[in-house]
Amino acid sequence: MDNYGGTTRGAGHEEDRDHSAALHECLPAAQWERFVATTGRSGGTFAFVTERLRELAVLDEPDASDPASAHHSVSRISLHQVLSLGLDGILNYDKEFVRYDIHDKGVVCHFADGTTAEADLVVGADGANSRVRSQFLPHAQRIDTGILTVAGKFPLTDETRSLVPARLTEGPNYVLPPRGAGFFTAPHEFDGEAVNDETAEVDPVHFDNTGSYVTWAYGASAKRFPAGLSEMDGSALRAVVAEQIRDWHPGLRRLVANSPAATVSLLPIRTSVPFEAWETGPVTLLGDAVHSMTPFRGIGANTALRDAQLLCRNLIASPDDFGPAVAAYERRMREYGFQAVRASKRSADQFVSDNRVARAMSRGMFAVLGAVPPLKRLAFRKHGND
Ligand SMILES: Cc1cc2nc3c(=O)[nH]c(=O)nc-3n(C[C@H](O)[C@H](O)[C@H](O)COP(=O)(O)OP(=O)(O)OC[C@H]3O[C@@H](n4cnc5c(N)ncnc54)[C@H](O)[C@@H]3O)c2cc1C
Numbered sequence: 001m002d003n004y005g006g007t008t009r010g011a012g013h014e015e016d017r018d019h020s021a022a023l024h025e026c027l028p029a030a031q032w033e034r035f036v037a038t039t040g041r042s043g044g045t046f047a048f049v050t051e052r053l054r055e056l057a058v059l060d061e062p063d064a065s066d067p068a069s070a071h072h073s074v075s076r077i078s079l080h081q082v083l084s085l086g087l088d089g090i091l092n093y094d095k096e097f098v099r100y101d102i103h104d105k106g107v108v109c110h111f112a113d114g115t116t117a118e119a120d121l122v123v124g125a126d127g128a129n130s131r132v133r134s135q136f137l138p139h140a141q142r143i144d145t146g147i148l149t150v151a152g153k154f155p156l157t158d159e160t161r162s163l164v165p166a167r168l169t170e171g172p173n174y175v176l177p178p179r180g181a182g183f184f185t186a187p188h189e190f191d192g193e194a195v196n197d198e199t200a201e202v203d204p205v206h207f208d209n210t211g212s213y214v215t216w217a218y219g220a221s222a223k224r225f226p227a228g229l230s231e232m233d234g235s236a237l238r239a240v241v242a243e244q245i246r247d248w249h250p251g252l253r254r255l256v257a258n259s260p261a262a263t264v265s266l267l268p269i270r271t272s273v274p275f276e277a278w279e280t281g282p283v284t285l286l287g288d289a290v291h292s293m294t295p296f297r298g299i300g301a302n303t304a305l306r307d308a309q310l311l312c313r314n315l316i317a318s319p320d321d322f323g324p325a326v327a328a329y330e331r332r333m334r335e336y337g338f339q340a341v342r343a344s345k346r347s348a349d350q351f352v353s354d355n356r357v358a359r360a361m362s363r364g365m366f367a368v369l370g371a372v373p374p375l376k377r378l379a380f381r382k383h384g385n386d
Pocket of ligand 1: 096097128295301
């Protein structure tokens, strides 16, 4: 899946298909159908281009004939709605987890409203700032990478399509200027249905859950931005990016200039730091709660889905004894999860590289790969989590 920064599509076709299969395995058939119905088309070719939109390499379009092995683009709200279908009375909203206690017979979770819940196994899937993790593994760190991104969305309507070059609607683009910054764009064409419009939260970034758009993100090291960025509103942030890309291709400049201010936001890039194995017990972690990563490979949610698939499989295979099932899950998850963290950090560093020579070499390398199809196929065959 990708939302933004998702180099998944271009740089990790195989892994992305694996993660679609993970979701397929975890969802009942009816929910899977709804998922497929609500996804957008962000297929098309993935290109590496210069800031003047000169194509360096254009990757082949992935095969989308089988939804369970294809790439999908989905809004967070739609995914959340699909995952919640049929769970009335099982899911509890508005419960803020505060802490847990381990007893002889299991775990007791405490919530902010004073209520408690007992469990044999607690799976902390509470995101990058996980409270479960801070209690369970207090030494686990999450650090600032020193990279800032400003991201926005350009609505694709009959009127606006002509403002941007075809390349920006044909598929995702990884824009490599000579140095110091990176720019990512990805079209999301929604002709699917919204899952449940009446209850959908208002998401200023995703418009009405069904509108098509091109998402973009400009990233650079914090020192390249003016001071006071965190206090700026969308319109001021957009002006900062417009200034930084003032001599880029007019199509890219129009993309930024015509993105509504409400869609433009600042995202400081943070990452977890891989850490040593821990002793398995009745509390475990999944997704960003354990291996949050930079969004530059677009594999955070995909990796969380892989966790869910693996943990479910192991628990189903060993219903009477969670211990070995969880231990096997944690061993494997640490391996691929932290590999993804490292790969995403590398991608983040490359995205904003200040080294003109290294950047020239990258541009040259993509141009060569683009010109020699067998080499290109070899280079991009499996590049997501390495
Ligand atoms: C800008 C951006 C773009 C991204 N693009 C991509 C992409 O293209 N592809 C991709 O694969 N990944 C992408 N990611 C990463 C992806 O969003 C995350 O990896 C994914 O959401 C992790 O899922 P999760 O379930 O572990 O955590 P989350 O999605 O963060 O869910 C955690 C949940 O726990 C709840 N929670 C938190 N604390 C508590 C508490 N104390 N009590 C109760 N509930 C709590 C939260 O409300 C939330 O619902 C992107 C991330 C960002 C920031």
